Amino acid sequence: xLKVVSVFLLVLxxxxxxxxxxxxxxxxxxxxxxxxxxxxAQFTYGLYFGESLIKLPNSSENIFLIRAxxxxxxxxxxxxxxxxxxxxTFAERSKEGNYIYVYAKKxxxxxxxxxxxxxxxxxxxxxxxxxxFLFGLFLILRNxxxxxxxxxxxxxxxxxxxRLKALRVSLAMGELIxxxxxxxxxxxxxxxxxxxxxxx
Numbered sequence: 001x002l003k004v005v006s007v008f009l010l011v012l013x014x015x016x017x018x019x020x021x022x023x024x025x026x027x028x029x030x031x032x033x034x035x036x037x038x039x040x041a042q043f044t045y046g047l048y049f050g051e052s053l054i055k056l057p058n059s060s061e062n063i064f065l066i067r068a069x070x071x072x073x074x075x076x077x078x079x080x081x082x083x084x085x086x087x088x089t090f091a092e093r094s095k096e097g098n099y100i101y102v103y104a105k106k107x108x109x110x111x112x113x114x115x116x117x118x119x120x121x122x123x124x125x126x127x128x129x130x131x132x133f134l135f136g137l138f139l140i141l142r143n144x145x146x147x148x149x150x151x152x153x154x155x156x157x158x159x160x161x162x163r164l165k166a167l168r169v170s171l172a173m174g175e176l177i178x179x180x181x182x183x184x185x186x187x188x189x190x191x192x193x194x195x196x197x198x199x200x
Contacts, residue, residue: 001106002139003143004145006137006140006143007136007137009132009133009135012129012136013129013130013131013132015129016125016126016129017125017129019129020124020126021123023122024115024126025112026114027115028111031139032105035057035061036104037060038056038058038102039056039059039062042056042057043062043064043164044058047074050076052072052073053074053076055076055078056077059077059078060078060083061086061104062102062104062105063078063103064102064103065099066099067099067100067101068097069096085098087105087106087108088103090102090108160194165193
């Protein structure tokens with residue numbers, strides 16, 4: 001019964017942990033996509049109305065830069081600033097001397113972990129799954145340890161086997177016991193020895 005409960009806790013723990021992580025990842029990706037969509041909408045709006053320096057609502061997520069062949073540059077206000085280019089992936093497109101560069105911030109584990117802390121439901125589901133998994137694992141390991149100890153305790157003693165063998169020999173040689181009882185005693189001793197040697 002304990003083994004079934006342990007396996008159930010392991011499976012339930014994995015399922016809950018996976019659900020919590022999936023919820024957190026979905027929230028993280030959707031919020032990131034929302035911020036990027038807002039930036040694209042703002043950049044398109046500014047471009048349509050002829051702005052050359054466009055302020056983005058979520059400036060840490062995107063950088064946009066257009067360089068025309070006549071030298072005109074249209075960019076976002078975060079092009080020069082504390083942002084590191086290594087934190088971004090980018091795509092470039094060019095045609096007839098006109099270039100456009102679009103930078104998008106890479107997925108960051110620190111942002112993901114801070115989202116986990118900000119969203120207690122996802123953190124709670126993940127932690128409860130992890131705790132159940134570890135508890136189930138502990139029960140399985142403890143149960144395995146107990147069964148090993150039981151096997152060690154039930155192992156026959158070498159001296160006992162030697163004594164029983166000696167008893168068998170002495171019974172075979174002695175004429176003190178009637179023949180029928182002697183045969184029965186030898187049979188019992190041999191059965192005990194076989195069973196004990198079989199348990200090893």
